[in-house]
Amino acid sequence: VVPGFRFAGVAAGIKKNGKPDVAILAADGPVPTAAVFTQNRVVAAPVVVAREHVEAGKLAAIVMNSGNANACTGKQGLADARAMTRLAGAGLGVDAKRVGVASTGVIGVPLPMDRVERGIAAAAGALRPGWDDFVAAILTTDKGPKTHVATVRVGHRVVTVAGCAKGAGMIAPNMATTLSFLVTDADVTPAWLRGVTKRGVDATYNRVLVDGDTSTNDALFLMASGAAAHKPSLLPKIEGAVREVMDALARLLVADGEGAAHVAEIRVTGAPSDRGAEAVARAIATSPLVKTAMSSADPNWGRILGAAGRAGVKFDQDRVRLDFDEVPIVRRGLGVMDEPRAHAVMAKPAYTVRLDLGAGRGSWVVWTCDLGHEYVRINASYRS
């Protein structure tokens, strides 16, 4: 997929259904690696360990398991996460400190370390340039794999950015985690990589709102092998490629929101500030009343105005303007919609809700999905 990286994914018996559940992503040696982790106060053991290792310097590999989150597992969990990096490091011939770690799955259950150990040994012996097995092993409740590859070409030279993600929009049973692994052969510094990762996540992943809940395990890694020779002047284009991959993966995550039938881009403009626009967009995107109306394609615009109005942002309701795609819904605070046309927009799998508050120049965009019976069916089903 990307020069300088090899991948493996194996079935170690952590998942009850026998699907692949241990995976390794390895560079040829320690390379610049940036990462972002969940902002949740309650963090899983692998997040603690991976953060330590990323902050300590370059990484040579990342080991991960699905089927068990290793979260709320106390000191034993921390010891197990450290053991995972040690076992992978031993298999690859690198120091444990150079290995990142991630887990996803059920919370509050200790890792079955005998199986994890056998899985890591098998994966370390199965590394190859193709990533199909890796991509399959990181999945849990996802409908399918989520990958995106972007390239930057200058003359004969090509720089590649490839990414894969798991997670059904953070709305799966047991707080399904979003894990993302991005690799590139760009030749860059750790500082550049950190800046690109932070800016990229702010503009993409952090715009995705399914239900406002965040996992204890969320993590995104970006590793750069440096295998592609290129001029520094190419860096802005490479950042663009990273952004393209993050944008594509974030949209795949929200589209795979469990039970989601509709994805809406919520574009708020005319707010007193960007921060105000963000607050309004988030209030709309997390309102259960808005999301249930979305599930039945009901153009119940009063709910959108009501959600906007409780975001703590100043605006004059008589200046509000609302459109669904190109269909006018509200002008100067008054309903003007052609109901069949409004309903037709909401019946589409994806559409845009444009809300202008008429109170300034602040703007923000988030993506969200609907909340219907499938969401309840999946999330209310008793763990088993």
Next chain:
Amino acid sequence: VVPGFRFAGVAAGIKKNGKPDVAILAADGPVPTAAVFTQNRVVAAPVVVAREHVEAGKLAAIVMNSGNANACTGKQGLADARAMTRLAGAGLGVDAKRVGVASTGVIGVPLPMDRVERGIAAAAGALRPGWDDFVAAILTTDKGPKTHVATVRVGHRVVTVAGCAKGAGMIAPNMATTLSFLVTDADVTPAWLRGVTKRGVDATYNRVLVDGDTSTNDALFLMASGAAAHKPSLLPKIEGAVREVMDALARLLVADGEGAAHVAEIRVTGAPSDRGAEAVARAIATSPLVKTAMSSADPNWGRILGAAGRAGVKFDQDRVRLDFDEVPIVRRGLGVMDEPRAHAVMAKPAYTVRLDLGAGRGSWVVWTCDLGHEYVRINASYRS
């Protein structure tokens, strides 16, 4: 019900189903009146007008309609709300400024003022001491009337506080409003009444969280006729009676949350501050993942810790303690539950979730309900 007040409720044809939809509550003349209104930026016309009239001084009556919220209706809506106070004032022989007004129902549709006018005239002619018709006319999607009466006795003297409310926990179609009307024959000043109302609402209504959405029309009124002669020393007991009525009505509202099968009291202790405890309690009470787990009585405690962890409050997950009623669930951040016992608590119609963060002395309590298929069925059903 309470000396000094008369009530009426009539069917004026605003509701399609022919149920009562116009109501008047009248004192014998202008009396001290306190009120609180929705904090939403988008407010219905009657909220604007009622706030003006309450701030201007004593009220002699409140006129209300159900079946139409008179919200997002622009200048016409404001004119209609003012007309309602004028029509009721004319029927009762008091100035329009002395009349409060409230509406609840569909958003964005102009009031059918011909019907409203006939209804107000009929109600003004039907005032009686009993409130059964009034209580029926304020309802919309409620399962039934919500009333509570508290009394304070000293010797032969009795002071009464009576209240009625409508609203299915703010979770009904079209953002069902919470309207509450409280009356007492206590002899008190407007300033005392304002303080009691604010403190009472903070301790009761503001603790109820169904889905985090708030209506454009929410309003609570408390009128005091002064018909009961009593010593000023009785005021603390009267405040207690007001609190009792508000507490009872707030609990009735959350229990009537549409589709709700379980009510949970979320008690957060050990937070760095009361404000921090409130943030954690609200995060738990509004988490769709927690609420869907509640609907199936699934003791999926990782979701509760995960919701607590994203509230922006500092705590150490290794010190967290969680109980469902008297059943231990988490100790020092680790799961310790007897699953059948934990499930049995959550299967009850009402139970308490006790979360101690081990990070200070701050505490807070909120009440919430579950989110199941009924919620989706009701709120996703296309308006008709």
